[in-house]
Amino acid sequence: MNEVNVDIKINGKHFSAKAEPRQLLVHFIRETAGLTGTHIGCDTSNCGACTVLLDGKPVKSCTVFSVQASGHEVETIEGISKASSMTELQKAFIEEAGLQCGFCTPGMIMEAHYVLENNPDASELEIRRGIDGNLCRCTGYVGIMNAIKKVQKSNK
Amino acid sequence: MERLERFVRGMGQYVDDIKVDKPLYMAVVRSPYARARINAVKGAMLSGNELNASLASVGEGAGGASANPAAHPILARGYANYVGQPVAAMFSDDRYKAEDLLESVEVDYELLKPVVSPEEAISFEPIHSGMKSNVISDKFVGNDFDIKADIVLEDRLENHRIATNAIETRGILADYTYGRLIVHVSTQSVFSIKRGLCGTLNLPEDKVRVIQADTGGGFGLKGGLQPEHVIAAYAAMKYKRPVKWIETRMEHLMAANQGRGAIGKMKLYANRSGRILGIKGTIIVDAGAYAEGLSGFAPGFIAHQLTEQYAIENGYVRAMSVLTNKAPYGPYRGAGRPEAAFFMERMVDMLADELHMDDAEIRLLNAAEKPFTSPFGMHIDASKPFMEKALKLLGYSGAKKRKAGLGFFVLVPGAAPGEGVRLQVKGGKLHVWLGSNQHGQGHDFFIKKLVKEELGVSDKDLMIEVPDTDLIKSGIGTWGSRSAMVGGSALVDAARHVKEQVKAKNGKYSQKLLLEGDYDYSEFYKFDGEINSFGANLAIAGVGPANGIRALEVRACYDVGRALSKEMVKAQIEGGIIQGAGQFMGEEIAYNEDGQLLTSSISNAGVVRATKAPKCVVKILETHSTLPDKARGLGEAPTIGTPIALVRSLEHKTGKRIKTTPVRPEDLL
Numbered sequence: 001m002n003e004v005n006v007d008i009k010i011n012g013k014h015f016s017a018k019a020e021p022r023q024l025l026v027h028f029i030r031e032t033a034g035l036t037g038t039h040i041g042c043d044t045s046n047c048g049a050c051t052v053l054l055d056g057k058p059v060k061s062c063t064v065f066s067v068q069a070s071g072h073e074v075e076t077i078e079g080i081s082k083a084s085s086m087t088e089l090q091k092a093f094i095e096e097a098g099l100q101c102g103f104c105t106p107g108m109i110m111e112a113h114y115v116l117e118n119n120p121d122a123s124e125l126e127i128r129r130g131i132d133g134n135l136c137r138c139t140g141y142v143g144i145m146n147a148i149k150k151v152q153k154s155n156k
Numbered sequence: 157m158e159r160l161e162r163f164v165r166g167m168g169q170y171v172d173d174i175k176v177d178k179p180l181y182m183a184v185v186r187s188p189y190a191r192a193r194i195n196a197v198k199g200a201m202l203s204g205n206e207l208n209a210s211l212a213s214v215g216e217g218a219g220g221a222s223a224n225p226a227a228h229p230i231l232a233r234g235y236a237n238y239v240g241q242p243v244a245a246m247f248s249d250d251r252y253k254a255e256d257l258l259e260s261v262e263v264d265y266e267l268l269k270p271v272v273s274p275e276e277a278i279s280f281e282p283i284h285s286g287m288k289s290n291v292i293s294d295k296f297v298g299n300d301f302d303i304k305a306d307i308v309l310e311d312r313l314e315n316h317r318i319a320t321n322a323i324e325t326r327g328i329l330a331d332y333t334y335g336r337l338i339v340h341v342s343t344q345s346v347f348s349i350k351r352g353l354c355g356t357l358n359l360p361e362d363k364v365r366v367i368q369a370d371t372g373g374g375f376g377l378k379g380g381l382q383p384e385h386v387i388a389a390y391a392a393m394k395y396k397r398p399v400k401w402i403e404t405r406m407e408h409l410m411a412a413n414q415g416r417g418a419i420g421k422m423k424l425y426a427n428r429s430g431r432i433l434g435i436k437g438t439i440i441v442d443a444g445a446y447a448e449g450l451s452g453f454a455p456g457f458i459a460h461q462l463t464e465q466y467a468i469e470n471g472y473v474r475a476m477s478v479l480t481n482k483a484p485y486g487p488y489r490g491a492g493r494p495e496a497a498f499f500m501e502r503m504v505d506m507l508a509d510e511l512h513m514d515d516a517e518i519r520l521l522n523a524a525e526k527p528f529t530s531p532f533g534m535h536i537d538a539s540k541p542f543m544e545k546a547l548k549l550l551g552y553s554g555a556k557k558r559k560a561g562l563g564f565f566v567l568v569p570g571a572a573p574g575e576g577v578r579l580q581v582k583g584g585k586l587h588v589w590l591g592s593n594q595h596g597q598g599h600d601f602f603i604k605k606l607v608k609e610e611l612g613v614s615d616k617d618l619m620i621e622v623p624d625t626d627l628i629k630s631g632i633g634t635w636g637s638r639s640a641m642v643g644g645s646a647l648v649d650a651a652r653h654v655k656e657q658v659k660a661k662n663g664k665y666s667q668k669l670l671l672e673g674d675y676d677y678s679e680f681y682k683f684d685g686e687i688n689s690f691g692a693n694l695a696i697a698g699v700g701p702a703n704g705i706r707a708l709e710v711r712a713c714y715d716v717g718r719a720l721s722k723e724m725v726k727a728q729i730e731g732g733i734i735q736g737a738g739q740f741m742g743e744e745i746a747y748n749e750d751g752q753l754l755t756s757s758i759s760n761a762g763v764v765r766a767t768k769a770p771k772c773v774v775k776i777l778e779t780h781s782t783l784p785d786k787a788r789g790l791g792e793a794p795t796i797g798t799p800i801a802l803v804r805s806l807e808h809k810t811g812k813r814i815k816t817t818p819v820r821p822e823d824l825l
Contacts, residue, residue: 023252129767132766137735141766
């Protein structure tokens, strides 16, 4: 298959590589950029484990081709993490038992981060709708909701 | 960095995250047919002709290495018996190309008529040559009885199959260096994987090392060894390169072991006062295409706990496990316990309706007022005091107006034969290895608490180590609600031994003396006793447009023995409730009459989303057990109690008798 040039700015840094046009963004992120915090949980865009921000908006990176993201900006869990300490949202996930096995967590945090940034007054239902495309098999979403609401409250 | 911090920062090391030099990616050619003769396999890099082995049975309920005709061939030889069965494997240094290579394999299939229903399979021609029938286990438990009863009620009840659907699918990275097979794997038990690989590939124990990668949920499936693990391990030895296999979700839905899938034909004997005199019936477990792990054990286990919290004097059940042309059966959180509770509680509710009695009243009438041994051999403490307390804590009388459903159950943990542990003090740190490894249960929390209590060692001086068969020699694994009970007790017992060693050396014990020393203590804490615990749920179901079924609220009251971490106990219960709600609302792996899979995605399989999650209310009771850490089983409780309470609530709301999970909209017509 003919390869194409792909250049994506991920977490503020440019990554350029030749890639097959069929390559999924999630594989570019994980393998070309080496950022394995973004996970793969399904192949049908249902689970949301691969959620990243593409030009500021959440997308499921298993359903975007790398070439489609070329020339655009991507932010991943590594990008929103601070070097030395955790963000308020990351801390809240731990304090409120918003994670157990941890596999859905990076995607869930990216989506929650987006909801909090873009709809600071989101209602309970709006938050739930926000994370409705991010499946968690462990927590029953109770700890996740409590974590998001805790940060929402402290932001005010 | 702490485990949870690594996870929220995206620094987990799940199998697919482990970087190795030049891995080979594995892709599996799978049968598109539920039953077919395989006349030829052409163009495969690896097929059953070369890898001529069958799966050793390891893990929960396992019977060891199996030479029986229903043992699962690693790669199909001569026949394929379920959609998704591994037939051949291809390898490439690029994961996309590995999948492309599947196209180059030609398999000549000759279609045979499959059997999908376990009831039909009993009299259907044997799907495996060398067998007389498809029945792989058939036994009678309890004692036959003939009694005069005012009322005899009969029904056929069923829990359809469910995929475990951890968000991380199965995965393995196998490497072969210096004559040793080194395996990193997403697992509930490094020991099962090691024993299984040694047993299947005939490898000496010292040639295999298994290390647990961060594991993104297991829910039963990851307790054992499956064919794909063996294929990857074999290929690593063959190509002398690291081989990585990461299951796709589609593969998971079609080929990973599935749980539930049990039918109960029940007959309840009672008098007009509501007293239950006896229970008879037939339990049929759908074993799928091959006998492995739990499939032979499951029906008897369901029967064992059938009487739940009730003092029912007579019981007699035929317990059968039957082969069908579907993915093999395996444990799913609860693993027989939810089925037993469903069969019993559905019959108790039927009796309540027949006699127009209150749901709680009929249960209290049949409760055990003193310790009771059931006709199936299950020991319980007096259940009535628990029931009375739970009804109050759950707010039963108030919730009746909202048409709440009630359910009681006994949690029989898989605690035997105990658990392994190693404590090592070196360089001022206490290192802990536990044979039962975590994949979301939060073992960290109880390890920290117990180490602090027993040895006074604080978190900063404690290293919780990754299970690695080179570093901890004996252990079992995590399933059957066993870890806090026997894992925690093994840790307490070992800590007390180490404390004695410190005292023997120094004349006294202090945390400082411990950490200044050099200690290395391993033990296998044996436990073969029976410590069961009680649980109750109260739930409110709803019916939306087009008979859309909802779980609105689920309240839980469980006796956990001793809550080693209240926060984690609560979180485990909430997570289990949503799985129980999923079983009620729509979780199912469905097949058509040709054995073709009708479930095509994780959403389609019914995994519950945030907007469909019920409100959870959790009440914890702590009747200490006799174990060193005083805990009882917990993990599976909510998957047992949630479905039974929800179906009862739905009956109260709709007036329709519910006989199956998941409840389908057409069940309400």
